[in-house]
Every structure is written in C-alpha cells, then in structure tokens.
Amino acid sequence: MRLDEIANLIKKLESALIFCHINPDGDTLSCAFSLKYAFEIMGKKADVVVSDGVPRKYAALGLFNGALECGVARYDGYISVDCSIEGQIGEPYKLYAAQKNTFNIDHHVSNSRYAKYNYVENVGACSMILYKLIKLLGTPIDERLANTLMVGLITDTGNFSHSNTDFEALKIAAELSGLGADVAQLNLLLFNSQPKNRALLYVEVMRGMKFYHDDRMALITITKSQLSRYGLTKSDTEGFIDFPMTIGSVAVAVSVFENAPKSYKISFRSKGVNVNEIASVFGGGGHVRASGAMPKGYYEDVVDKLVFTVGNYLD
Ligand SMILES: [Mn+2]
Incomplete structure (x- = not known):
C-alpha cells in the first residue's frame, strides 16, 4: 500500500490504539506519541500502549506521558509502529491480533507484513514515516509534535551520525527544526546526562x-x-x-x-x-x-x- 492510501484509511478513524515495541526506544515512542498528538489536534482520541513502560530517560523529556500498559477493544483502529514482527508488540499483541482493523507502520526491511494494512519503507527512522503521514493527514505540526517526531530521528540515526543519516533524514530534521523542535535540548537530555x-x-x-x-x-x-x-x-x-x-x-x-x-x-x-x-x-x-x-x-x-x-x- 502507498502512504497516502494508509493516510486516507487513518483519516476515517475516530479513535485509535497505538502499540510500541517491547524494550521501547526513542523511535517507537516518537512514532506512537506523535500519532496520538496528531489525533488529538484533529479532535480525535488515541491511546498508546507501552507494555514495558516508558524508560526513565525518555520519560524525562515530558513528551511521553500517559501510556497504557495494556489496551482494550474499543477503538476504530489498532496501529503498531516500529514493530517488524507481531511478537515485537509484546504481551498486548494478543489484543492487536484479535482485531480486524490493524495497521503496521514500520521501517525494518525484515517486516513480516502481519497487519491488514501494512506500510513499510526503508528509511532511517520510523518517525520519518510518521512525519510524512501526519502531513498527509493535514494535521498542523505544533512545537510539541515537532519535538516528539525529532526524538525518533535523533535516536535512530545516532544523533545524525549513522549511515542512515541521508538527505531525507536531514531534510525532515530541518523542517522539524523550523517547526520548533529543539535538537540541542533533546540531545542534552538523551545523550549527555546519565546517572x-x-x-x-x-x-x-x-x-x-x-x-x-x-x-x-x-x-x-x-x-x-x-x-x-x-x-x-x-x-x-x-x-x-x-x-x-x-x-x-x-x-x-x-x-x-x-x-x-x-x-x-x-x-x-x-x-x-x-x-x-x-x-x-x-x-x-x-x-x-x-x-x-x-x-x-x-x-x-x-x-x-x-x-x-x-x-x-x-x-
Ligand atoms: Mn526504529
């Protein structure tokens, strides 16, 4: 499926439950919460499931609050982000797998296309896909949303140092910076402060x-x-x-x-x-x-x- 087709389907949802992968990293949290915030900006409801809880260093950013440890079956759509296989969702995959309207948005080449609607693109960070998706949804990107999307880019590109730091990654980073994302502050909190x-x-x-x-x-x-x-x-x-x-x-x-x-x-x-x-x-x-x-x-x-x-x- 193309991303605009996925966007059209997601546009029709009034509510969504979004699933992060186990051992959550910056990218999966970035994807899930940016989509949640986009839903909220559109006046819709979305919740995020993080089965292992949000790690301390990400919680400290103040961008990933209110995650659920498990979900229930009362949403229009069920969306996994940054999960290459269903098992990556962890324990909540049972709930996910039992639903009809499932989406799988990911950037791993090994993705097994386990959902009803799958979108897999080999880009540096899955949050780059979410950025493009949110633009297709027509949602205005505010400062919090820009910072949330930037977290995935910063973490999955190793602070713009890995080989996946290509033109598109830097272009999206530049656009997010223009929308208010603070790279220096995120970098300080993510990489330069430890217990x-x-x-x-x-x-x-x-x-x-x-x-x-x-x-x-x-x-x-x-x-x-x-x-x-x-x-x-x-x-x-x-x-x-x-x-x-x-x-x-x-x-x-x-x-x-x-x-x-x-x-x-x-x-x-x-x-x-x-x-x-x-x-x-x-x-x-x-x-x-x-x-x-x-x-x-x-x-x-x-x-x-x-x-x-x-x-x-x-x-
Ligand atoms: Mn990732």
Whole structure:
C-alpha cells in the first residue's frame, strides 16, 4: 500500500490504539506519541500502549506521558509502529491480533507484513514515516509534535551520525527544526546526562569486552545481576553497543543481554556486514547494520554460535 492510501484509511478513524515495541526506544515512542498528538489536534482520541513502560530517560523529556500498559477493544483502529514482527508488540499483541482493523507502520526491511494494512519503507527512522503521514493527514505540526517526531530521528540515526543519516533524514530534521523542535535540548537530555551508576556499569561492561576473528568482532555481556547491583534497568544499557563500534578493527559488535537465566536479548551492529541475516540465524532480524534476536540456551553455547556465525559473514 502507498502512504497516502494508509493516510486516507487513518483519516476515517475516530479513535485509535497505538502499540510500541517491547524494550521501547526513542523511535517507537516518537512514532506512537506523535500519532496520538496528531489525533488529538484533529479532535480525535488515541491511546498508546507501552507494555514495558516508558524508560526513565525518555520519560524525562515530558513528551511521553500517559501510556497504557495494556489496551482494550474499543477503538476504530489498532496501529503498531516500529514493530517488524507481531511478537515485537509484546504481551498486548494478543489484543492487536484479535482485531480486524490493524495497521503496521514500520521501517525494518525484515517486516513480516502481519497487519491488514501494512506500510513499510526503508528509511532511517520510523518517525520519518510518521512525519510524512501526519502531513498527509493535514494535521498542523505544533512545537510539541515537532519535538516528539525529532526524538525518533535523533535516536535512530545516532544523533545524525549513522549511515542512515541521508538527505531525507536531514531534510525532515530541518523542517522539524523550523517547526520548533529543539535538537540541542533533546540531545542534552538523551545523550549527555546519565546517572552515576550507569557510568559505573558502563566501565564494568567494557572491561569485560571480548574480541574474536582478528579483532573484527567485539562482544560485550550485560547480566541481570549487574543491573540489580547498580539499581538499573535494561533501558539504561541503551547505547552501550556503540562503544565497541568505535574500535577501528571491529566490523561487527555484539551485545549479549541476559534477560533471565538461559534467555538473552542479542543486539548486533555492523559497518557493512549484513547483521539482519546474522540475526535471522538466531530467529531475529532488523536492519542490515543494526539488528537483534532473543535466543535461549547456555551462555557459552550462545556465544560459541555467535562467534561461529559472525565468522561466516566476515570471510
Ligand atoms: Mn526504529
């Protein structure tokens, strides 16, 4: 479907329930709340479901208030944003999957087109799609809406530094800046303020970094016990994987986060190697240069398989 066709369908909705992905990041929150605000500006009702809750650093922006932990079946439309597969919605996917009028708006190349109406476009941030959609809806973009859309762009482009920072990303950023988005303030709150304990955990995790394949692969591990020792949550470790990527020789960086005993959230970053394919070996997916998976098993076995699989793509 084309985006204008999606916009025409969404225009007809009087109410919508919008779903973020699990382990919510800046982009999924940006998409969901910008659409909610657009609905409200149009005099309609929309609610946002964030099953894991809004992480502290995003809550501090004051743009993502009033999220629901689960939803109910009383809306005209059910819209997932930034979710490549239905399971990414988390527990509320049961409610979503039981509805007829479902929309899936996403920017992951691996998207499985699980909704009745799907729109997938390979752009740097899903919030870029929401910006275009909101313009098609004819909704005026006020300062709060501009800031909300900018959060997705800033976070998914790594503050306009990743390879997905192209002409369109910068053009939309410029337009949002013209509409009142404050890049410097968002940047300060998102990237340049952290609690002391996060910094201490960071040092500990980086000290444990391992290297493989002539230093072309780096791997970091974050355990549940480390998090509880520092009084932190999973969302506090966002961005850790960027550090091994700064090492010149490293082509693929992997972070292994222990969700529960024998259950992991793996993140992959690369400088060109297709980590979407590597993640798919572990039942996950994402983008060519950034992807994830959630395998189960003994830690040593998972790491062995990671080292072996990444090695196959390096040769
Ligand atoms: Mn995204």
